[in-house]
Amino acid sequence: MKLKKNIATSENGFIFNPATGDSFSSNPIAAEILQMMKDGKSSSQIKAELLDKYHVEELQLERDWDDWMSQLKDANLLEQ
Amino acid sequence: MITQKLIYERPFIKKMNAGLMNKFGTRTEFQALKYIDGVSVKSLLAEYGSPVFVLSEKQIRRNYQNAVRSFKTRYPKVQFAWSYKTNYINAVCNVFHQEGSWAEVVSGFEYRKALGNGVPGNKIIFNGPDKHPEDILLAIKNDSLLHIDHFDELYSLIELCDTQDKKPRVAIRVNMDTGVYPIWDRFGFNYENGQAWNAITKIIGSGKLKLVGLHCHIGTYMLATSAYAIAASKLCELATNCKNQLHTPIQYLDLGGGFPSTNTLRGAYLPGVDTVPSVDDFAEAITSTILAHGFKQDELPLLILESGRVLIDDAGYLLGTVLANKRLSDGRRATIMDFGVNILFTAFWYEHKISPAQDFTHHSEDMVLYGPLCMNIDVVRESVNLPLLNRGDNVVVHKVGAYNMTQWMQFISMRPNVVMIDEKGNPHLIRKAETLGYLEMQEETPTHLKSINL
Numbered sequence: 001m002k003l004k005k006n007i008a009t010s011e012n013g014f015i016f017n018p019a020t021g022d023s024f025s026s027n028p029i030a031a032e033i034l035q036m037m038k039d040g041k042s043s044s045q046i047k048a049e050l051l052d053k054y055h056v057e058e059l060q061l062e063r064d065w066d067d068w069m070s071q072l073k074d075a076n077l078l079e080q
Numbered sequence: 081m082i083t084q085k086l087i088y089e090r091p092f093i094k095k096m097n098a099g100l101m102n103k104f105g106t107r108t109e110f111q112a113l114k115y116i117d118g119v120s121v122k123s124l125l126a127e128y129g130s131p132v133f134v135l136s137e138k139q140i141r142r143n144y145q146n147a148v149r150s151f152k153t154r155y156p157k158v159q160f161a162w163s164y165k166t167n168y169i170n171a172v173c174n175v176f177h178q179e180g181s182w183a184e185v186v187s188g189f190e191y192r193k194a195l196g197n198g199v200p201g202n203k204i205i206f207n208g209p210d211k212h213p214e215d216i217l218l219a220i221k222n223d224s225l226l227h228i229d230h231f232d233e234l235y236s237l238i239e240l241c242d243t244q245d246k247k248p249r250v251a252i253r254v255n256m257d258t259g260v261y262p263i264w265d266r267f268g269f270n271y272e273n274g275q276a277w278n279a280i281t282k283i284i285g286s287g288k289l290k291l292v293g294l295h296c297h298i299g300t301y302m303l304a305t306s307a308y309a310i311a312a313s314k315l316c317e318l319a320t321n322c323k324n325q326l327h328t329p330i331q332y333l334d335l336g337g338g339f340p341s342t343n344t345l346r347g348a349y350l351p352g353v354d355t356v357p358s359v360d361d362f363a364e365a366i367t368s369t370i371l372a373h374g375f376k377q378d379e380l381p382l383l384i385l386e387s388g389r390v391l392i393d394d395a396g397y398l399l400g401t402v403l404a405n406k407r408l409s410d411g412r413r414a415t416i417m418d419f420g421v422n423i424l425f426t427a428f429w430y431e432h433k434i435s436p437a438q439d440f441t442h443h444s445e446d447m448v449l450y451g452p453l454c455m456n457i458d459v460v461r462e463s464v465n466l467p468l469l470n471r472g473d474n475v476v477v478h479k480v481g482a483y484n485m486t487q488w489m490q491f492i493s494m495r496p497n498v499v500m501i502d503e504k505g506n507p508h509l510i511r512k513a514e515t516l517g518y519l520e521m522q523e524e525t526p527t528h529l530k531s532i533n534l
Contacts, residue, residue, distance in 0.1 A: 054088040067405070
């Protein structure tokens with residue numbers, strides 16, 4: 001799953017979709033993940049980095065990752 | 081080298097709506113509630129399980145004393161009677177009785193509960209449309225105050241009196257137009273069409289009953305103090321007519337209950353705390369009407385109040401735990417709690433305030449809060465903005481002291497422990513959680529259905 005190419009993000013978590021005019025705010029970890037996605041990292045790479053950096057169980061992260069993907073999909077931010 | 085990992089929060093985005101601004105500004109309703117009367121929420125959950133109801137004895141007493149003060153500073157003769165149906169756990173009733181409250185009951189079992197709690201019979205008010213003959217006989221024997229609801233009850237009471245050598249003390253319940261609609265006319269005798277006066281003349285004419293009071297209970301969660309002023313005025317009028325035309329002075333006027341708590345009604349535009357009149361406002365409306373009616377100073381009737389909800393709602397909390405998070409088909413977040421509408425009956429008409437019981441970041445999201453029942457109607461909040469809750473997190477539901485601990489039911493899940501924190505901050509278990517054994521205690525299985533072979 002890749003972010004749409006034209007999605008604009010900022011360091012403090014602001015997201016803008018120029019195609020629809022929608023804007024979003026995000027929490028810091030979401031902003032960080034978005035940046036990694038924009039950098040072209042794979043989901044397994046991103047998860048490994050998060051596990052390394054944050055105090056979280058792998059299973060919990062896996063569950064939240066699925067939810068994260070569904071949020072991006074609902075927000076129409078992913079490539080079809 | 082050991083590196084400290086950062087605190088994790090699940091990733092979350094929120095769409096920004098560039099529409100009209102909320103004219104009340106943005107509000108964060110939630111604040112972590114970690115202690116109730118100095119006792120930690122986590123320790124209560126650890127000791128008594130989740131979910132658990134918690135009542136604050138200190139708050140109950142404070143509510144009662146404030147309400148009594150509101151009336152007694154305005155009127156010389158005031159008596160409160162605790163509405164058993166609001167919460168009839170004995171420990172709760174006895175807090176009110178210790179404070180000086182009589183008992184107001186609406187069924188035979190509530191009546192016996194009040195007797196069991198040590199309330200003298202002559203300080204029990206027996207209301208309601210369903211009083212069984214054996215209950216009435218017991219009430220007559222104990223000199224309790226019988227509030228008659230309908231003519232059939234009146235006639236059967238007159239008949240029962242033939243077998244008694246005691247004249248029961250009675251009042252009639254009067255329903256009336258107070259400007260609040262729909263009128264609660266299913267209980268009692270109507271004022272406007274002369275039914276109430278008819279009942280009064282029948283009682284006095286029978287010579288077998290002693291009419292001592294007049295009672296009304298004009299509604300529930302009443303938001304208009306003016307309605308109570310109208311009710312008080314109509315009862316005063318009836319009382320004056322009783323004295324002047326039937327030579328029967330009325331000893332007390334019972335204005336019933338119906339004062340609202342500060343819970344927010346479902347669909348209300350503004351929160352309850354901002355819209356609900358205070359007990360002082362109701363006291364002012366009622367007492368100023370009675371005082372202005374023209375009773376002689378030594379003939380002022382006793383004013384009885386049967387408040388329930390307003391005295392206990394905000395003293396009750398429900399502590400619970402997040403079972404799961406999920407996303408609905410339209411992308412909305414859904415959080416499943418371990419308590420549902422079977423124990424939080426008031427979720428049907430209130431938007432209960434809910435607080436997390438642990439620290440959280442400033443990020444929040446809109447969600448639906450579901451209970452654990454396998455039943456579509458089990459919705460605790462249709463839409464609530466809360467911090468990002470994870471499985472195992474705890475929450476506190478506020479203002480649940482009224483009606484939940486009487487209208488609850490064991491449906492799919494059983495009724496949990498109820499704890500009361502005393503004034504010194506010590507928790508006491510006042511009602512044990514139900515068990516399968518308790519549930520099946522009343523069941524009888526016919527012999528031919530005792531064994532199965534699958």
